[in-house]
Amino acid sequence: EPEVTQTPSHQVTQMGQEVILRCVPISNHLYFYWYRQILGQKVEFLVSFYNNEISEKSEIFDDQFSVERPDGSNFTLKIRSTKLEDSAMYFCASSVTGYSNQPQHFGDGTRLSIL
Amino acid sequence: AQKITQTQPGMFVQEKEAVTLDCTYDTSDQSYGLFWYKQPSSGEMIFLIYQGSYDEQNATEGRYSLNFQKARKSANLVISASQLGDSAMYFCAMRVDSGGGADGLTFGKGTHLIIQP
Numbered sequence: 001e002p003e004v005t006q007t008p009s010h011q012v013t014q015m016g017q018e019v020i021l022r023c024v025p026i027s028n029h030l031y032f033y034w035y036r037q038i039l040g041q042k043v044e045f046l047v048s049f050y051n052n053e054i055s056e057k058s059e060i061f062d063d064q065f066s067v068e069r070p071d072g073s074n075f076t077l078k079i080r081s082t083k084l085e086d087s088a089m090y091f092c093a094s095s096v097t098g099y100s101n102q103p104q105h106f107g108d109g110t111r112l113s114i115l
Numbered sequence: 116a117q118k119i120t121q122t123q124p125g126m127f128v129q130e131k132e133a134v135t136l137d138c139t140y141d142t143s144d145q146s147y148g149l150f151w152y153k154q155p156s157s158g159e160m161i162f163l164i165y166q167g168s169y170d171e172q173n174a175t176e177g178r179y180s181l182n183f184q185k186a187r188k189s190a191n192l193v194i195s196a197s198q199l200g201d202s203a204m205y206f207c208a209m210r211v212d213s214g215g216g217a218d219g220l221t222f223g224k225g226t227h228l229i230i231q232p
Contacts, residue, residue: 031217043160043206045219055217091160098217100148100210101167106160 004107023092119223138207
């Protein structure tokens with residue numbers, strides 16, 4: 001069964017550094033998403049992406065964050081000037097359409113640790 | 116804005132028993148979808164089941180069923196004949212059709228289910 005793949009599975013970064021998290025969505029999916037889950041807390045929506053541009057974003061997704069689809073398969077989340085509170089599990093997801101009747105399929109996540 | 120409430124932070128259930136995980140939601144939108152995801156201790160998020168706001172029948176997927184009561188704004192997950200492998204965090208989530216972009220899912224805080232032998 002097709003799946004969303006995320007790399008790396010674990011990223012350790014010094015505070016203040018930039019980090020890029022990578023995702024390969026399911027091949028026939030058109031909508032892509034990033035979510036964040038701080039340890040022990042609920043999953044929070046960051047951003048959705050369609051047709052090479054941001055579709056929706058939450059208040060968490062400020063100027064520190066950016067997303068890009070650099071080629072036909074990868075979807076990336078860049079976090080600049082990382083802070084301790086950016087430590088979390090980051091999930092990429094994709095769906096066929098943007099409608100509410102389509103499930104979003106998640107990758108296994110990247111655990112980001114900021115030191 | 117949407118809100119998902121899961122009132123059971125943790126549950127212990129005997130193996131082979133049925134279990135119901137509660138979920139209530141709040142939205143002013145008429146068109147929305149409700150989802151349940153399973154998160155094992157390994158951390159991945161696994162889609163289990165979907166219910167649309169206009170669906171008249173309760174959704175079923177194998178041992179999973181969704182008890183959808185629209186007037187009460189509840190979407191409880193029922194797992195029949197629980198197994199040890201069902202031990203995990205379970206998240207209820209919803210998404211609305213805003214008519215514009217692709218909205219993200221709004222998640223509840225989750226229920227930690229432990230199946231005991």
